[in-house]
Amino acid sequence: xxxxSMRSRCLCQICTCGSxxxxxxxxxxxxxxxxxxxxxxxxxxxxxxxxxxxxxxxxQPVAIVRPLERKQVKRGKxxxxxxxxxxxxxxxxxxxxxxKPEQTYxxxxxxxxxxxxxxxxxxxxxxxPRQNFKPSPVAKCSTVxxxxxxxxxxxxxxxxxxxxxxxxxxxxxxxxxxxxxxxTHRYDFQGLxxxxxxICRPPYTRVTQNxxxxxxxxxxxxxxPWEIPPPEVKKLQEYVPPTGTMQLNSTSHxxxxxxxIKxxxxxxxVSQRRINNFPFQGKSTxxxxxxxxxxxxQGLIKQQQQIPNPSGKFDGWSTFRSHYVPHELVPTExxxxxxxLFKSSAPFDDTTMYSIEYTPKKQEICPAxxxxxxxxxFENTNSRGxxxxxxxxxxxxxx
Numbered sequence: 297x298x299x300x301s302m303r304s305r306c307l308c309q310i311c312t313c314g315s316x317x318x319x320x321x322x323x324x325x326x327x328x329x330x331x332x333x334x335x336x337x338x339x340x341x342x343x344x345x346x347x348x349x350x351x352x353x354x355x356q357p358v359a360i361v362r363p364l365e366r367k368q369v370k371r372g373k374x375x376x377x378x379x380x381x382x383x384x385x386x387x388x389x390x391x392x393x394x395x396k397p398e399q400t401y402x403x404x405x406x407x408x409x410x411x412x413x414x415x416x417x418x419x420x421x422x423x424x425p426r427q428n429f430k431p432s433p434v435a436k437c438s439t440v441x442x443x444x445x446x447x448x449x450x451x452x453x454x455x456x457x458x459x460x461x462x463x464x465x466x467x468x469x470x471x472x473x474x475x476x477x478x479x480t481h482r483y484d485f486q487g488l489x490x491x492x493x494x495i496c497r498p499p500y501t502r503v504t505q506n507x508x509x510x511x512x513x514x515x516x517x518x519x520x521p522w523e524i525p526p527p528e529v530k531k532l533q534e535y536v537p538p539t540g541t542m543q544l545n546s547t548s549h550x551x552x553x554x555x556x557i558k559x560x561x562x563x564x565x566v567s568q569r570r571i572n573n574f575p576f577q578g579k580s581t582x583x584x585x586x587x588x589x590x591x592x593x594q595g596l597i598k599q600q601q602q603i604p605n606p607s608g609k610f611d612g613w614s615t616f617r618s619h620y621v622p623h624e625l626v627p628t629e630x631x632x633x634x635x636x637l638f639k640s641s642a643p644f645d646d647t648t649m650y651s652i653e654y655t656p657k658k659q660e661i662c663p664a665x666x667x668x669x670x671x672x673x674f675e676n677t678n679s680r681g682x683x684x685x686x687x688x689x690x691x692x693x694x695x
Contacts, residue, residue, distance in 0.1 A: 304675045304684040311664035339471045345479030377524055440676045
């Protein structure tokens with residue numbers, strides 16, 4: 297008899313008690329075959345109701361109807377006093393003295409010589425260097441030859457790829473039929489002859505009044521102008537010029553070199569403003585169509601009191617107090633059972649579904665618990681610390 301060596305397996309694959317690895321047979325799923333494209337027979341009607349119903353018109357740009365801009369320039373200086381300056385009067389406020397206490401603390405001149413509790417209790421100790429437990433960075437070379445076989449190389453089965461169906465590109469062929477732009481609206485709607493609708497708007501009657509407009513208002517009659525005193529002028533302190541001569545020389549004046557440069561001529565367009573000497577016409581359509589009416593101020597409309605005021609002293613008795621009838625409270629009887637333990641003379645039935653349906657099985661010893669699994673020979677250890685073993689299968693020699 298001789299031993300036939302198989303491919304190496306990791307200790308995680310040999311373990312049967314805690315490893316999640318389970319090899320499964322992979323079955324390739326059938327791939328659906330796409331159906332062959334078959335174009336439909338006939339021509340495509342690309343007409344729309346919009347193209348058939350739409351009639352193009354020649355549109356001209358709308359002219360801008362805008363009145364000429366008239367600038368009104370008022371000349372003269374505005375001399376007005378605001379109400380804030382008129383009502384506000386400056387007060388003579390004196391400066392308040394600070395109530396900050398004088399600083400009486402003076403730092404000591406003698407050096408501070410007291411020691412702290414840490415300095416008194418601390419005893420310096422000799423520091424010894426710790427032992428370095430860092431592993432040596434020198435790489436350890438293995439004497440076992442490198443095994444380049446992987447699970448992908450061992451389990452992969454090459455398959456022949458199927459031929460990919462390529463759809464031929466169709467050439468566009470324009471239709472020879474004339475374009476039909478008749479829509480359902482044109483086909484169904486023939487149009488009916490009828491009279492135009494009459495305008496029900498009432499006739500326009502212009503209301504005018506020849507009475508003279510009075511320019512007085514309630515605001516003008518109630519608020520008469522008041523005489524405003526002129527504002528007080530604050531006297532400024534007399535300027536006293538400083539003594540000595542002022543040095544007007546600067547770094548720019550000392551370092552600057554003048555150059556003869558011609559003055560730049562301003563490039564400004566010619567003003568095209570037109571001056572009209574015609575008198576201003578202050579009339580407008582609003583002033584002509586809406587003259588002032590004589591009106592009187594309407595008085596206040598007060599509603600008459602419908603509920604009379606009560607007479608007599610307030611009783612303070614509410615409907616709840618008058619209708620409430622007190623009743624004697626009866627305590628509710630407690631229906632809680634008495635706290636007493638129930639004792640039975642029958643033996644306790646401790647049977648469960650687990651004890652009835654449980655079937656004991658023989659406990660097998662995991663082959664990975666041995667230093668060397670039975671039927672395997674140690675081969676090598678990879679960089680991650682996984683141990684690989686090779687299985688030995690007995691074979692019979694042929695005579």
